[in-house]
Amino acid sequence: MTQKNAHDLNAPELNAPELNAHPRAPYATLWEESRGRLYPEDPSATRTPFQRDRDRIIHCAAFRRLMHKTQVFVAPEIDHVRTRLTHSLEVSQIARSLARTFHLDEDLAEVLALSHDLGHPPFGHSGEDALDDVMAPYGGYDHNDQSLRVVTLLEKRYPDFDGLNLTWETLEGLVKHNGPLLGGGPRAVASEQDLPPTIRAYNKRHDLALSAHAGLEAQMAAIADDVAYNHHDMDDGLRSGLFSIEEVSEAVPHVGEAFVQVRRDYGDLDRRVAISEAVRRLIGEMIGDIGRETRSRLNDLAPKTVQDVRDAGYTMVAFSEAMGKKEATLKSFLFERMYRNERVNAARAAGKATVRGLFAIFMNDPEQMPKEWGVGVxxxxxxxxxxVIADYIAGMTDRYARREWKRIGGVL
Known part of the structure; x- marks a missing residue:
């Protein structure tokens, strides 16, 4: 079947140079060679396929709900801390900048960054842990699998298909941005039967080449996620008083050096400005390292097409060994001082109990769910x-989950 986009019907045809102002590297993912969509659609006269994918993500309900989903702080009342939405926007900015540096498809990098957290449930990783626990007898719960479920099944916007009907390349990057899912590697499972259920089912209809790596744009989005959440979580922790500049500087030497340099260059700055400047420098240092390491790997492989990247057998976009150690040190500090903080953990424990409670009640009495979810369950x-119940809970924001729990008699 084919569909026409009413916005594009009378638009003039554009050629490739007009749609891509910047030259692309030979190993970039070329939209002209896209493997297409599960449901064929007429091409747009004004946008590349990856630009259309990005626009569909931005306009979908699941993306809007990220505004009120936990990044670290549950249902934050402090305006400046990150949510899943602001985190996704920050990842997008970093991914797009990296893609531009290497002459890749910036739009593909952007859509993958914007969509990478669509499958996260309320209450952050605690909510995911709770859903995975209660779903263990039924195939488990994985936020990457749920992201694919959102964009291929749960979004209801088009009369001819469920989901957003994104391109093969976007779906490939969505499920494989952290590496192959089959055939070996740190993220791979032993066999197809061990794949998360949605990925397994979708792959039978639209083979995503799960034994190969994704293209460079997906790898850029994945490492941009690491850059963003490490430094922005540190930023939020400092501004929220979970730890001090002195504490993080002592525990993480390269962070301490950044603050020393800021003081050396600017003297006694306002604390808020000093934090911003140090974080900016730390992100810049990490992005510079990614550029050098990735350039070295590309020079060694000398890929001539994106397929060469997919078949390389290892990740092309990476930190150097030295930077990897620095990142691990910062992660370890944040794990101990932020993610395990008593304030954060109390809210997370309440969130986990809310998810478990909602699941148990809906399993016993599906009519407690809204009509559009409960009919036929x-x-x-x-x-x-x-x-179905996991889909409903996973789509909730923090505050909606709390309201639902209160509505059905739960105790917060």
């Missing part, structure tokens, strides 16, 4: 019912 077998 009672007649489903347990695995089907559980998956």
């Amino acid at each position: 009672e007649d489903m077998d347990a695995p089907q019912r559980a998956r």
Whole structure:
């Protein structure tokens, strides 16, 4: 079947140079050679396929709900701390800048950054842990798998198909941005039967080449996520008083050096400005390292097409060994002083209890869910019912989950 986009019907045809102002490297993912969509659509006269994918993500309901989903702080009342939405925007900025540096498809890098957290449930990783626990008898819960579920099944915007009907390259990057899922590697599983359920089912219809790496744009989005959350979580922790500049400087030497340099260059700055400047420098240092290491790997491989990147057998976009150690030190500090902080953990524990409680009640009495979710669920077998309930809970924002729990008699 084919669909026409009403916005594009009378637009003039554009050629490749007009749609891509910057020259692209031979190993970039070329939109002209896209493997297409599961449901064929007429091309747009004004946008490349990857630009259309980006626009579909920005306009979907799941993206809007990221505004009120936990990054670190549950349902934050402090305006300046990150949410899943602001985090995704920051990842997008870094990914797009990296892609531009290497003459890749910036739009593909952007859509992958914007969509990478769509599958996160309320209450951050605590909510995901709780859903995975209660879903263990029914195939488990994985936020990457749920992201694919959102964009291929759960979004209801088009009359001819469920989901957003994104391109093969976007879906490939969404499920494989951290590496291959089959055939070996740190993220790979032993066999197709061990794949998360949505990825396994979708791959049978639209083979995503799960044994290969994704293209460079997806790898850029993945490492941009690491850059963003490490430094911006540190920023939020400092501004929220979970730890001091002195404490993080003592525990993480390269962070301490950044603050020393800021004081050397500017003297006694306002604390807020000093934090911003140090974080800016730390991000710049890390991005510079990614550029050098990635350039070295590309020079060694000398890929002539994106398929050469996919078949390389190792990640092309990476930190140097020295920077990897620095990143690990910062992660370790944040894990101990921020993610395990008593204030943060109390809210997370309440969030986990809320997810567990909602799941148990809806499994026992599906009519407690809104009509559009609850109709017919009672007649489903347990695995089907559980998956629908997990979809409903995973789509909740922090504050909506709390309201639902209060509505059905839960105690916060």
